[in-house]
Amino acid sequence: MFRLKREFISLTAFAAFLIVLPLLMPNAYFLDVATKTIINAIVCVGLNLLLGYAGQISLGHAAFFALGGYATAVLGSRLSVPAPLAMLAGAVLVGVISYVIGRALLHLRGHYLAMATLGFGAIVSIILNRELAITGGPDGMPVGPFQIAGYSLPSALGGYVLAAVGLFIAVKLATSLINTRAGRALRAINDSEIAAATLGIEVAAFKVKVFVISAIFASIAGSIFAHADRFITPVEANFLRSVEFVAMVVIGGLGSVVGAIVGAIIFTLLPQMFAHFEEFRHVLTGALLICIMAFMPSGVVPTLASLWVRWTEPAAREKGSVHGAA
Amino acid sequence: MALLDVTNVSLAFGGVKALSEISFAVNEGEIFSIIGPNGAGKTSLFNVVGGVYIPDQGEVHFAGDNLRDLSPAKRAARGIQRTFQNLQTLQSMTVLENVMVGMHLRQSSGFISALLGLPRIHEENEFAVRASMEFLKTLNLEHLSRQQAGTLPYGAQKRLEIARALAAQPKLLLLDEPAAGLNPQETIEMAEVIRRIAKQGTTVLLVEHDMRLVMDVSDRVFVLNFGRALACGTAKQVSSNPEVIEAYLGVETPEENSRAAVN
Incomplete structure (x- = not known):
């Protein structure tokens, strides 16, 4: 009961933060950065389920992201399918593709999924670049605003609201998963596959399901991105984008929903903050990320959380002993 | 009918025969122990029942079904649970x-x-x-x-x-050296726990080094030596079996005596 109440309070505080955030942004540029950060965070919350809980690496999440974006662009803007339906169609397509990939590979131990998704990402990238008639090729294609029954919010704020709603739902879904039978099974697989299997957990089937869920998160984020940016290019499917998503989750802290969000914030904001160093901004970003990994190898959020526990522990221990004596 | 039926099981790793033509049956509700010196094949046998190893020859039946193609997860679903010698807590x-x-x-x-x-x-x-x-x-x-x-x-x-x-709520519980690393008091408590589990209707298959625990709780004991069955019977029968005593304590042969005298 206590835990549920605390979860409710954190989610409410998070929603309030997302509502207030655009009011604090001084101009359209900052609002755009906030929107991009939130969209990255949606991908990371999903990817963290796969990476942080099922212990599997995907190097194809940028491809799933781009497929979602192009489903929205091609179906929604070119063929005039209603935006929510186009988004859903992208999610279904990505769900089917990721299921086929996962089903074929996830019963194998090791990094087969990473290799296969790497290859899949390259294929998607090539198709998006070459199929000029459908995708507009390397120049990309314009996307309309997110409309429901002909209504839409003003463009910059509309993108932000869509992204914020998306992230809130993603966080709600991910946090409610963790303390359930399925969530516990996932965490058990991460701790010991042998123990999980002997307790009757079908390890491979669970990994496939999580892979599909995390790919769908990426697809929805891609659709939101297309609406928010009003444009999409094949660059979104780039291999480096996939690596960035993995880096965000690792830096924020594996197995932590907050960590996934923090990782997305750090990784999206750093290059912007170092913008006036021009070419050197990537060097600075890289150096800072190396420092984070060197001093916080388990990620920013888990490291800070354990420091917090150590800092408050004397009080906790005292309480514990009183409780134990009573 | 036996709950667990191991028939003629052999298992080799490369050229090393870990198990040779092992057969035994565990009845419902009993505490059945497998003992033997280090390297006798106890854990290998355990892993054959648990589904970690597939035997080269022979069959394992559980409640009448052949377990051959069932993964550890599927065996768990049939009612087999296990613990691990080297801990696998989450x-x-x-x-x-x-x-x-x-x-x-x-x-x-x-x-x-x-x-x-x-x-x-x-x-x-x-x-x-x-x-x-x-x-x-x-x-x-x-x-x-x-x-x-x-x-x-x-x-x-x-x-x-x-x-x-x-x-x-397993039908069969496999315990892999539950007393290893426990102090004497904890071992006594462990014996009590195992007895209670059996009393509540779960059949127990026990692999254990601690002879006192084995002799204390087991309905029947199966002795392995170098991957072969040496003896099977009640604790009393097994502990008075000369072959078992030899495998465990070693029997001095006259030849060895004379060599000792020369030295």
Whole structure:
């Protein structure tokens, strides 16, 4: 009961933060950065389920992201399918593709999924670049605003609201998963596959399901991105984008929903903050990320959380002993 | 009819014969122990029953079904649970959560209802917490329920593995050296726990080095030596069997005596 109440309070505080955030942004540029950060965070919350809980690496999440974006662009803007339906169609397509990939590979131990998704990402990238008639090729294609029954919010704020709603739902879904039978099974697989299997957990089937869920998160984020940016290019499917998503989750802290969000914030904001160093901004970003990994190898959020526990522990221990004596 | 029927099982790793034509049957409700010197093949035999190794020859039947093609997870679903000689507790999860994972097979909610946070999830969780606390009580762990499993002392983690396995309500429980690393007092308590498990209707297959524990709790004892069956019978029969005594203590041959005298 206590835990549920605390979860409710954190989610409410998070929603309030997302509502207030655009009011604090001084101009359209900052609002755009906030929107991009939130969209990255949606991908990371999903990817963290796969990476942080099922212990599997995907190097194809940028491809799933781009497929979602192009489903929205091609179906929604070119063929005039209603935006929510186009988004859903992208999610279904990505769900089917990721299921086929996962089903074929996830019963194998090791990094087969990473290799296969790497290859899949390259294929998607090539198709998006070459199929000029459908995708507009390397120049990309314009996307309309997110409309429901002909209504839409003003463009910059509309993108932000869509992204914020998306992230809130993603966080709600991910946090409610963790303390359930399925969530516990996932965490058990991460701790010991042998123990999980002997307790009757079908390890491979669970990994496939999580892979599909995390790919769908990426697809929805891609659709939101297309609406928010009003444009999409094949660059979104780039291999480096996939690596960035993995880096965000690792830096924020594996197995932590907050960590996934923090990782997305750090990784999206750093290059912007170092913008006036021009070419050197990537060097600075890289150096800072190396420092984070060197001093916080388990990620920013888990490291800070354990420091917090150590800092408050004397009080906790005292309480514990009183409780134990009573 | 026997609950577990091992017939003519052989297993080799490369050229090394770990098990040669092993046969035995475990009856429902009994405590059946496998003993033998180090390297006799006890753990290999255990892993054949658990589904980690597939034997080169021979068959394992459980409640009448051939287990040959069943993965460890499928065997668990049929009612076989095990503990591990080298601990496999879920380190990052709490003691309570470890046991709740043990209840995996008894519940059925999946990802969709979990993601949507349907009411049945809440009911399932409440039931799992209540039932798990009962299993923790049985093994004297309820005061540690909120601790991370990885922080528990060795003996407590051993008991936690048993609580977790029991939470699945198995028909057959495989215990791999439950007394290893326990102090004498803890070993006595472990004997009590094993007896209670059998009394509640779960058949126990025990691999153990601690002879006092084995002789104390076992209905029947099966002796392995160099991958071969040496003897099978009640604790009393086995412990007075000259071949078993030889395998365990070694019998001085006249030749060795003379060599000792020369030295």
